[in-house]
Amino acid sequence: MAVEIVYETHSTTTDNEARIATGWLPGRLSALGRRQARELGERRRGDGLSAVFTSDLHRAVETAALAFPDGVPEVHRDVRLRECDYGEFNGRPAALVAAQRVRRIDDPFPGGQSYRQVLTSTAEFLRDLAAGRDGQRVLLIAHSANRWALECLLDGTPLEQLLADPPAWRPGWYFTLPTG
Template sequence: MAVEIVYETHSLTEDNEKGIATGWLPGRLSDQGRRFAVELGARRRDTDLAAVFVSDLHRAVETAQIAFAETTIPIRQDPRLRECNYGELNGCPVTVLATQRARHIDDPFPGGQSYRQVIRATCDFLRELAADPSVPSSSETDGTRVP
C-alpha cells in the first residue's frame, strides 16, 4: 500500500523568536506561531489527510491540536519524530549550536544524540508507517529503538 506523506514542521515557537535551540525541551508556540498553526489547518484540513503524526514534544502537539481542532483527523504522537536531542546544549543559543553541528553527524552531542541517530529513528517510523499506516502511535512506541 502506498502512503503519501505531507511534511510540515511545528509552528513558530517563543524559542525560535529568541534564537534558542530548543532540542528536546518542550517549547511553546508564540502568538505568531499559534496564528501560523491556524493557517496550517486551513491549508491542510480539507485535503483528505488520514492522520497527523507528530513528535510528542509540546510544540509539535500544540501545533497539531490548533491546526486540526474541530476535525476528526486523528493526531498521533511518536517520539521517533522528535528533532535532535542536543543534550547539554538543549536550550542554548542557535549561534552556539551552529558551531557544533558538523561535529555531531555521527558522534552524539554530549548527553544527547547524533544527527545519524535522528535519521535512523525517522527511518524506523517511516518503514513502520509504509508497512501498516495504522500502526505507529505513541501508545505503541517508546522511542528507545534508536541505537
Template sequence: MSVELVYETHSITEDNEAGIATGWLPGRLSEEGRRLAVELGQRRPASGFAAVWSSDLARAVETVELAYAGGGVPLHVDARLRECDYGALNGCPVSELRRVRLDHVDVPFPGGGQSYREVVDATAGVLRELRRDHDGERVLLVAHSANRWALQHLLDGTPLEHLVTAPFDWQPGWEWTLT
C-alpha cells in the first residue's frame, strides 16, 4: 500500500512580506496570508484528507486553523516539521541568510542552530510515522521551505545542496506517493 502525501507551505507572513527569515521565531500571518489560508481550505477541502499535520510554529498552526478549523479532519501539530533553526540568524534578512545557506547543509547555524541535514532527519521521522499510521490514506502536511527541501531530497533524490541554493519556487502544493 501507500500514503498519498500533499505538502503545502504555511501561508504568507508579515516577515515574508518584509524579507525576514523567521526561522524558529513564531511569525504571524499577514492579512494576505490569512486570506490565502482560508483559500487553502477551499482549494484542498478537509474531506479530501484522513489527517492534516502541521509544524508547531505559530505561522503554520495559524494557517491550518484558518484552513481547517471545524472541518472534521484530525489535526496533528508536530515539532519535527519546524523550519530550520537558524540560531543567531533567526529573524535576519533573507538576503543575509541566502548567502550562507550552503555552508549549513551539514554544519549547524551558529548560536545553537541546526543544519539542513537535521531538518531532513526530522522530516524523515515524520514520513516513517505517516507510512505506519496512514497506509492507504491521503494526508496533508503544512510546514516550511526547509521541510519541502527535505521532502524533495528524500522522495525525489534532489541533492540538498542544490535545493538550499535554488530560488524559492512557490506553487500551490506538491504531491508524492509514499511507498
C-alpha cells in the first residue's frame, strides 16, 4: 500500500511580497495570501483527504485555518515540516538567501541549518506518516524546502539540482509514499 500526499506551499505572505526570506520567523499572510488560502480549501474539498499536516510556523498554520475553518479534515501541526532555518539570514532579502542555497546543502546557514537537515527532518516525518496513514490521502502545507525534500526523497531528484534550479510554483504537487 501507500500514502497519497498532496503538497501545497503556504499562501503568499507579506514577506513574500516584499521579497524577504522569512525562514523560521512566523510570517503573516497578505490579503492575496488569505484569498489563496480560502481557494486552497475550495480546491481540496472533496479530495478524500483524511488529514492535513502543516508546519508549526504561523504562515502555514494560518493557511490551513483559512482553508479548513471547520477543522475538517483534522489539522495537525508538525515542527518537522518547518522551512529551512536561515539563521542570521532569517528576514533578509530573498535574493541573498537564494544566492546561498547550493552552498548550504550540507553547510548550515550561519546560526541556522543546512538543506540536508531539512531533508532529514522531512524523512523522519515521512516515516511516521507511512506507519500511521497507510492507504490514506493527506495534505501537507509547508514551505519550499520541504517540497524540495519531498521531490528528492520520493521522486529521486537530486537536492543539488532542486536548489540550483527550483521548479516553478504551482497549486499542488502529488507524491506517493510507499508503506510497509
